[in-house]
Amino acid sequence: MIRIITRLWSHPIGRLGLIAVGFNLLLFIFGPMLPPYDPEAFGFTARLTGSSLAHPFGTDEFGRDVLSRVMVGSRNTIGFGVLSTLIGTTVGAAIGIVSGYFGGLFDEIVMRFADAFVAIPNLLLSMLIVIAIGVSTGNAILAIAVSFAPSIARVARSTTLTIRQTDYVKAAEARGDSTGYIVLREIAPNVMAPVIVEGTIRISFAIMLGATLSYLGLGAQPPASDWGLLISEARQYMLRAPWLVAWPGLAIAVVSIGFNLLGDGLRDVLNPRVRD
Amino acid sequence: MTTNSPVDTMRINRRGALKFLGGSVALAGASGILPLRAALAEARRGGTLRVSVQNHPNDLSPFNTLNNTGFLIAELLYVGLTRIDHKLQAAPDLAQSWEANDKATEFTFHLRPDAKFQSGAQVTAADVKASIDAMLDPKTGSGSRSSIGPISDMEVVDDLTIKIRTSSPYADLPIAIGDMRMKIVSAKVLKEQGVKGLYKDADACGPFKLGKVDIESKLQFLPNENYWDKSFPYVDALELRYYPDLNSEALAFQNGEVDAMLETDNATFTVLKQTPHIVPRRQTTARFYSLTMRFDREPLNDIRVRQALRYTLDRQAMVDIVLDGYGRVAYDNILSDDYPYYYQPEKPTRDIEKAKALLKEAGHENGVSFTIFTADRPIGRMKVALAIQEMAKPAGFNIEVRRLPYDEYLSKVWKKETAYVASWGMKSTMDGYYTSLMTSDAPWADTGWNNKEFDDLVAEEQRTLDPEKRRELFRKLQELTNRDVPYIIPFYQDYLAANWDYVNDYEMHPLQYTHRLERAWLSENAPKR
């Protein structure tokens, strides 16, 4: 872990990613603790004002302080992205590893279904799922996880197929090790590198998808301070008060570029071809 | 008695056209060019008028339209038996005149002799009967089936005369029959193709006919040469363009890609107000968002809790916040002062102490919790809920707000959940509000009030034809609703639109469904296309 971080630090893109994700982490931890105002409190006198000393990010149509809302929203937004990716990645990786290791008809069926899921664009699939199981943040997380799992499964499976052919797995089979040990101990840790890279980059996808679901009214629910929701609500005032879109938009961009940079850095750092 | 004299003089000179502005307040553009100037000028013929709308129609059937674009298309292609004027009275359309019997159970309509379909065929009483029959057939699936009055049967007296009977006295039938979906279609089309025949370009008798059709992108309308009034339309062509995204619509309008926005939102309106040569148009209406509260669900079944909630609201602030000021304060009365028998017994203002006292009385001194449900459209629903949530907080209301997709709202919330924000357009009759929403047997009784006294008063009002007695009955009804507070109605929302200053004389109607674009004309400074 520490080795990976030091490697990332010496990698130009990885370092930027580390800085950005570190900043996000700070936002995640401290953002909701220090907002200058109650993010849900109306301000009847100062509606739709621009930047000022009192409200550095301005106020929205209810006179709520945008800075406070962006700060509080960080945890929801980042948490949303990380959680949905985590679930999707874990489930997808498990399916991919098991399917890849056992192969045969089971693999064939699982993979055809994965292909079928992948053929439906993520946004469309998660929209349909959310509408079907009901609109809430939790369901949006679930929907995005479901839409991610199949492609992660394919990544995990293809790596598993390679790992399955390695001598160390052959050796474990030769010495009569149990399937459980082989899958969990010999294969899974080695499949994780590409899955983690894929997952890291997907965190920002998840945040985007969450925001888009919010834009379509299927994600986070008002008066929550989710960034995607902030933007989608602010779009109505885009011609009149563009900062309402700009600040949470900037926040999303920072988070998502951070995870992308980190993922690309990880890809290089964990890639044996580029190593050293 | 409710006879309407044949006022064919409605189609008139330019001065008369001013009347159609009705209650609309035409705001001066920053350029100082007043719409009045245009009104005084001589109407010019020719040109193409481009109008933006937010949705594309589902299909072209007037009976089945679901959105404002559909209503507009129905108005362009078809005519009704009557139309509803700015004072919410029935005005002639296909019917030149009509009379009712004393009990208000039988109405005789006299059709214009010069009305012709695009195909050249005469529009007859048989077409009217067939149209109304189709509307009343549940299989047609029209949203207006129960809005056009308790029609029991019809009789075609001759080609130009039809009698319509109602199962109970219904003085407002000529108004109800002017419903935006109740258009007169060709009996021949119905007979040969059924209602399906209307989904596409069908023979119709309105001022326009379809030109180039690209239903997902834009629709072109051309003058119908067979329309009975040869002075209209003024324009050579009319184009409807769809912009589902409101920013894209506003920018298209500002760029001059379209000449008029038939409806716009508060935020855009505020921006447009400051743009030279753009004429913002604002029309008061009685449409509203209501917080609908079920009488059969805790804790809002307690009238004291409902009343407490009333006293937490700063209604002017809500108008400012939710509507950017484009609306009028309301005091939870489903009727507005647009209607003749409006009566407001009490005008509650924000009084947190009083609200707290009421809550305490109801046994909720430690506060009361419930959820307000809203749907994802229209946008205002959510804002009303948030405003109520925030304003009621200090009095001890602990409200959660949940937003659902419209269909989920319809299937799970509407008429079921404790409290939810509903949205209602303006109705043409006072009685319409009560009988559709509030009586025990109302088709959309959404509060579950089931108040016998109220039901009886409504029944009596319907039978009563004497204006003074009716006023008294409506006073009692409004006192009842003021006491039991089935709805929290914080305001009536204005209807906003805008056009470039070279567009003249289309209508802003409080019911929103009438635009009369055949009367619109383009000044000389209109861009040449």
Place this chain on the structure above:
Amino acid sequence: MSANYLVRRFFSTLLVIILSSVIVFAITNVLPGDAASMVLGEHATPQDLIAVRERLGLDQNVVLRYVEWLGGALTGNFGESVAMQRPVWDVLSVAISRSLILAFSALLIVICIAIPLGVLAAARKGTAVDLVVSLFSYLGIALPEFVTASLFLTFLAGPSLGIFPAGGYASFSGDGVVDALRHLALPALSLTFILMAHISRLVRSEMIDALASDYVRTAVLKGLSRRQVLFKHALRNSLLPAVTIIALDIGYLLGGVLVVEEVFAYPGVGRLMIFAINNRDLPLIQSTAAVIAAGYAFANFGADIIYAWLDPRVQYD
């Protein structure tokens, strides 16, 4: 590549499409509301609902409806749209053709921009140029589509610049080439911006791998100039994986562009999908999703064939 492989690959593509439609059908059939209540809105009475359900065939068994739909779809009859009251295929075919126009213009621009950028970043790996290119391409995927599209809308169609129309569609045949291109510009540019990161980053990383390869070293030491090495050797190999990514992007462009099409009022498959979902128009959702999945699956199929054609090493059997 053997004909055997082609046939097998074709049938597995078909299977994927059918499975996708099963998935969509399964999901849409647990939707809480239904088309009938959407048709009638808040004005529905229970009798009205029953009548409309009957008219729409919503009272039938789910499996039966799927089998009926599939049978129809395989013979080109996708049923009738509930909300539009028109044959689904009439609506869909028009939308497909428009989405294809949009997809290919976006793809053309993205290929012209993203590939040189990727090459540039790889050739100058680790320098400021690399970082700027990377950050620029990240921007496309760092913002939700509706924000990116809105930004393009506000800046390029706003009153101050106003170079492009704010939305809508103009056909090449009906409205003339200039008008059609002007209407295509904004959605295509937005999509380009969004997709650019995929391709430029892929080209960059593949180029970096290629530049570190033995055959590039061999080429350099043969005395080839930097440009010859970059474009004749490294780029050629780096573009192979790009074929697959471009195919995935075609899939996305054919149906994943819901938001961009919505913002720019572009009447393609994406916006049709939103319309269908908003109206709970099941036959339309079903068929549109199937067409989107088919687009994706066949783009993949095509990519495999092109890949095999371009890469002499690939021997599918």
Place this chain on the structure above:
Amino acid sequence: MTDLLTVENLTVDFETGDGTVRALDNVDIRVGPGEAVAIVGESGSGKSTLAYAILQYLAQNGRKVAGTVRLEGRDLSRLTRPELHMLRGAEMSVVSQDPATSFNPTLSVGRQVEEAIRVHTRLSGTALRVRALEFLRKVGLPDAETMMDKYPHQLSGGEKQRALIAAAIATGPKLLIMDEPTTALDVTTAAALVALLKDLKRSLGVAILYITHDLGIMAQIADRAYVMKQGAVVEEGTVEQIVTAPRHPYTQRLLASVPDPEAADGAEHRSAAGGDTPLLEVRDLKVSYPMRVKSGPFHWGASRLVQAVHNINLKVGRGETVGLIGESGSGKSTIARALVGLNAFNGEIALEGNFRHGREALDAAYRRDVQMIFQHPDLSLNPRIRIAELIGRPLKLQGGVSRTEINAKVAEIMRLVQLSPDLLNRFTYQLSGGQKQRVAIARAFITRPKLVICDEITSGLDVTVQKSIMELLGSLQSQFGTSYLFITHDINLIRSVANRIYTMYFGEIVEGRILENPSLPAPYHPYTEVLVKSALPPRRALTGSIETIKGELPSRLSPPRGCVFASRCPRRIGPVCDQTAPDLLPRGEQIGIRCLIETAELRRLPTL
């Protein structure tokens, strides 16, 4: 004599994540015109860095600190980039180690050969093609016309390397730099390539700078040599002087580590064969796998079973070391994998006389008694598992052993294989190649197996490391009486240690013999002869001539009807070799030889 190439005082540093590493330290080299100079050294000695530094082609993190490189007096570091392009490939060409990756896989071979010529000669069209064809033929690719239109993956490794050489020499360079050009090739292919290079040097008069770790090849090809260690030149001299009278201790150690059957008497490693029942007996082992067959214009086809190995009979005695030798494609690893149950097989395997049919019969007891050490420790040791668990796992699997016992045994075996206990909680990527292989050995020995199968376990290692590993295996054998089945392509190595050798070619055992000492007296199989003569140890390489054979392995899909070696056999007796498949018959003291040549004839061959 003016030198063609002079390298003076060359010093190069690399920036790595762990700091600056000096790759070349004050290196002085010179190469005269037409001279063949070798740079020898083990991995990490900087010999390849030197080659690319001469070409002014350092890795991105490399930096020249000091020194000059001159070609015919011109300082190469002062050349402009276009001048450098003009020089590379024209005056100085390079052929690098791995022919598989040195070709761009998506361009035809002809195009890549022509490209080198076109850049420097301005030839085009037919003239260009003629020149390319001329040189392809010159490097011994007879079918040059069709070769031109093929893609790299359609060529064998040897063919690719020849084509690369053709591209390198077609521009008439003065200096040819060869960076381990034969390392990735089989011994017979490598021998043929070395012969080709000697030829070219003579006929073209080109100077060769030959980078290699193989002292035998150095001795064959070079006039002079430089020995490098850790970036510095430690010894310089004529090849003869270096082989026969090395002065520097490192050179001496290097030479001593090269397995040389003649130098050693082998007694020290060779344990005595014992017992009447062999420990392991294999009867009629057969392994086949499905392969898709293409036919017809559309390549419709079905799967067909092809045989990887067949008719395998072999024995391993108690405490014996048995060698299984052959080049890639001979099927020796397939046998190893079948023996540990990784491949399904037909036939019988007996451990201590207990016969088992097929893979499923290899039970837990068998699996405990027969362990395998794989070729690449990087692939056989899971990089995500700590060393303690890697080694202790087979013991844990046996069951009934407590955690403390396991820990104790792991510690003990670590000591035996000379691994520091500090490494217990490390991962394998933190270890050197030799250490990794020791971990693999420790894992194989922890269950005290009766037989350990070693599959090319030293092939990736430097000779000095290889020597220490072999010594370790020897001491473990003497301590535990373990038998080894030793699979390798290095006939010199196996001659030094084995009691028994089986030679394989194309899925068959072509020869089996008992070995008392390193010399191989007649009769022997012609292929064994080729193997021995292809890889002469340094001392013999100075004088001996290399044996080269032409051609490639037959196709699995149409295996030869006659002798499998017939197509390449230097002692082929006639068409009969193509028609009649010989049996593995006992000849003299030998277990068996699969050859149609009369025993008497074979007996006349000299002792190898």
